Amino acid sequence: MTARADLSRRDFLRTSAAVGAGLTVAVWLPGCTANPATAAPGSEFAPNAFLRIGTDDTVTVISKHLEMGQGPHTGLATLVAEELDADWSRVVVEGAPANDKLYGNVTWGGAMGTGGSNSISSSFEPYREAGARARAMLVAAAAQQWSVKPEEITVVKGVVSHPGSGKSARFGELVAAASALPVPAKVTLKEPAAFTLIGNDAVRRLDIPAKVTGQATFTQDFKLPGMLTALVAHPPRFGATAKSYDATAAKAVPGVSDVVQVPTGVAVLATDFWAAKKGREALVVQWDDSKAEKRGSDDLWQEARALAAKPGVVAKQEGDVAKALAGAAKVVEATYELPFLAHAAMEPLNCVVQLTTDGCQIWYGAQSQTGDKGAVQKALKGGIVGRVASRLGMGADAIKLNMLYAGGSFGRRASVDADYVLEGVSIAQAIDGRAPVKLVWTREDDTHAGNYRPMFLHALAGGLDGNGRLVAWRSRSIGQSFSQLSRTGVDDAGVEGLSELLYDVPNVLADNHIITSAVTTQWWRSVGHSHTAFAKERFIDELAQAAGKDPVEFRRVLLAGQPRLLGVLNLAAEKAGWGTPTAPGVGRGVAVHKSFDSYVAEVAEVAVGKNGAIKVQRVVCAVDCGVVVNPDIVRAQMEGGIAYGLSAALDGAITLDGGAVQQSNFDRYKVLRMSDMPVVEVHIVPSTEKPTGVGEPGLPPIAPAVANAIAAATGKPVRRLPLRA
Numbered sequence: 001m002t003a004r005a006d007l008s009r010r011d012f013l014r015t016s017a018a019v020g021a022g023l024t025v026a027v028w029l030p031g032c033t034a035n036p037a038t039a040a041p042g043s044e045f046a047p048n049a050f051l052r053i054g055t056d057d058t059v060t061v062i063s064k065h066l067e068m069g070q071g072p073h074t075g076l077a078t079l080v081a082e083e084l085d086a087d088w089s090r091v092v093v094e095g096a097p098a099n100d101k102l103y104g105n106v107t108w109g110g111a112m113g114t115g116g117s118n119s120i121s122s123s124f125e126p127y128r129e130a131g132a133r134a135r136a137m138l139v140a141a142a143a144q145q146w147s148v149k150p151e152e153i154t155v156v157k158g159v160v161s162h163p164g165s166g167k168s169a170r171f172g173e174l175v176a177a178a179s180a181l182p183v184p185a186k187v188t189l190k191e192p193a194a195f196t197l198i199g200n201d202a203v204r205r206l207d208i209p210a211k212v213t214g215q216a217t218f219t220q221d222f223k224l225p226g227m228l229t230a231l232v233a234h235p236p237r238f239g240a241t242a243k244s245y246d247a248t249a250a251k252a253v254p255g256v257s258d259v260v261q262v263p264t265g266v267a268v269l270a271t272d273f274w275a276a277k278k279g280r281e282a283l284v285v286q287w288d289d290s291k292a293e294k295r296g297s298d299d300l301w302q303e304a305r306a307l308a309a310k311p312g313v314v315a316k317q318e319g320d321v322a323k324a325l326a327g328a329a330k331v332v333e334a335t336y337e338l339p340f341l342a343h344a345a346m347e348p349l350n351c352v353v354q355l356t357t358d359g360c361q362i363w364y365g366a367q368s369q370t371g372d373k374g375a376v377q378k379a380l381k382g383g384i385v386g387r388v389a390s391r392l393g394m395g396a397d398a399i400k401l402n403m404l405y406a407g408g409s410f411g412r413r414a415s416v417d418a419d420y421v422l423e424g425v426s427i428a429q430a431i432d433g434r435a436p437v438k439l440v441w442t443r444e445d446d447t448h449a450g451n452y453r454p455m456f457l458h459a460l461a462g463g464l465d466g467n468g469r470l471v472a473w474r475s476r477s478i479g480q481s482f483s484q485l486s487r488t489g490v491d492d493a494g495v496e497g498l499s500e501l502l503y504d505v506p507n508v509l510a511d512n513h514i515i516t517s518a519v520t521t522q523w524w525r526s527v528g529h530s531h532t533a534f535a536k537e538r539f540i541d542e543l544a545q546a547a548g549k550d551p552v553e554f555r556r557v558l559l560a561g562q563p564r565l566l567g568v569l570n571l572a573a574e575k576a577g578w579g580t581p582t583a584p585g586v587g588r589g590v591a592v593h594k595s596f597d598s599y600v601a602e603v604a605e606v607a608v609g610k611n612g613a614i615k616v617q618r619v620v621c622a623v624d625c626g627v628v629v630n631p632d633i634v635r636a637q638m639e640g641g642i643a644y645g646l647s648a649a650l651d652g653a654i655t656l657d658g659g660a661v662q663q664s665n666f667d668r669y670k671v672l673r674m675s676d677m678p679v680v681e682v683h684i685v686p687s688t689e690k691p692t693g694v695g696e697p698g699l700p701p702i703a704p705a706v707a708n709a710i711a712a713a714t715g716k717p718v719r720r721l722p723l724r725a
Helices: 009-019 072-084 124-146 169-180 208-213 273-282 297-307 319-328 369-382 418-431 443-449 529-547 552-557 564-576 631-652 702-714
Strands: 044-048 051-054 058-062 089-097 154-156 159-162 167-170 228-233 241-245 256-262 263-270 282-286 313-319 331-339 348-355 360-366 397-404 437-440 457-465 468-478 507-517 586-595 598-608 613-623 679-684
Touching: 044 124, 044 169, 051 124, 051 169, 051 263, 051 507, 058 072, 058 443, 072 089, 072 124, 072 159, 089 369, 124 159, 124 167, 124 169, 124 529, 154 331, 167 313, 228 256, 228 273, 241 263, 256 273, 256 397, 263 273, 263 418, 263 679, 297 331, 297 457, 297 468, 297 507, 319 457, 319 507, 319 631, 348 418, 360 369, 369 397, 369 418, 418 437, 418 631, 457 529, 468 529, 529 552, 529 631, 529 702, 552 564, 552 586, 564 598, 564 613, 564 679, 586 702, 598 702, 613 631, 613 702, 631 702
Parallel strands: 058 089, 228 437, 360 397, 468 507, 613 679
Antiparallel strands: 044 051, 051 058, 154 159, 159 167, 228 263, 241 282, 256 263, 313 507, 331 457, 348 360, 348 437, 457 468, 586 598, 598 613
16 A cells, blocks of 8 residues: 555544444435435435435434534434334434424424434424334335235334244335335324333444544535635624735735635635635734723623622512511522633534525534524625625525534534624625635634623522521522523523522522623523522522531422422432541532423532642532433433533633633633543433433533532632632
């Protein structure tokens, strides 16, 4: 074999996989490579929008949800394969095209998209029904051919059999006959006792082999002939715009083909990423800061603290909190502060845009297809530049979105305003659609010019009676909104987890203030629960201390009417050995929280050194998320949520100086190192309830559990994040 100096790591892995042992499971996504599961025209059985079966017995499941590491491809395929009684080794997954009529998310009002930890919960019955309908048609086709009753036929691992006659056929052999039959209107789904794949720990993820071998195609891997790479110079302050620019030096960089101004800044296009990067570094831009944010973090905190002293817009009110506080034997007050946070996904933002006279086609990790498609259509109609837009038919069919793998998101790719997608479209328009454009945001771009989890201040007050019982609760949240206002003017994401307080308290008041800033904000993993759980669970510990009670026992009394939340609390406490002695300098802390209809409790053991160094040693997690489709994915998502939340709790912070972000890459915006990862134990509560979210609920309890452990170890209150600031 001739050595190749230009062979990339990914190409090497692809080649190695090709010459090595074949993989039994594959995943294909539109626009990546030829689909290995696609059979010749007329030789497939496609009874609905969720699956196809080929003559080679391959079952292709069409996933309407983005695979960005959280496992929906495997979960959705499991639902289909379970009811179909398919051979798991013959199942592959294909990303669905953007079509909200076929693939709308019922929990998003029918809009197509992935988020809110609802990929499985929103698809549990539709995908099972799709598999059951296909199975019924295959059985009917076999019964017709063999002149037997359908109820006498069995299906096991992709083989249809009639025990009485000894006849059998593979799925692929029945494709043609099944295609000619009507799709049944109603089907009977399996009872849980009959499940062979759902809940089975032996069912392995479908996306891992391709990722391990380098065969998986992420947007950063995707290429089109003649494609140009674009990087954008964004303003250093939020709200600033480009007043003028000098492209002379940038255009002198070999490989740079164009420098164009777009609404978000100035774009440099080149034949490759490095040339575009060097060209952008040589670009000279004059920025107009007249409408830019010029306040620093200290200024914003000062404003939030001033608002904390004033009543806000009421989100929830029960009983008479003022009266109860006035009559309480003891009143406890505390203020908690949490900074802006970046999403910091391992694959930064990117997309590939191709404009032709036939329309606009985009390849990327599409997380919010309906929203993105609408925004692109509106932008093209308005003609961001206009020359290409005037040639395009602007119906929805003229815009095609191709779903690729995404290397993480945590909410960032489901942008509020389709920011980076529109940026890519505007660049393609600016060069008149002359070539396909790959827009790339560097790590620094997304860190200092991205969208952030808003900073929040929570001011809480609680009243205890003479027996240490909590009789009054008042919470006030102050932070920036990202257009999730309720009709009353409350920022829903600012109060979720507080406005539906599950602790049994007779008098409750939750109100909210909204800070206005040009800083761009967006939902972040677990959205408002990421900060409200910290304030709530830290305050519960402080109240328990004031009442002279054990934190777990204090919670048990308040959760007597919440059996599922109490259940995970008891399980986590038992598995963690709550109440047993800890080593000197080690504290144990607990937190419980419900989010995305799932119940999670976590106990953290944290060592605090004499110099104040913090080491999280162990985390015990208990989760109740209803029926578990894939136990391994549930555990992985709890572990991932804990790691992501711990990363933010220990070190995560975006800070402003004169309106400009001070962080740039992982040197200043630190993420959890492997050496900081604690031992994590996940315990899943058996349940027959409908499945609920797992992608986000593991995150909210970790920061307060760790902070409570530190407070237990040091005897000092912990009220501000990050913990190692």
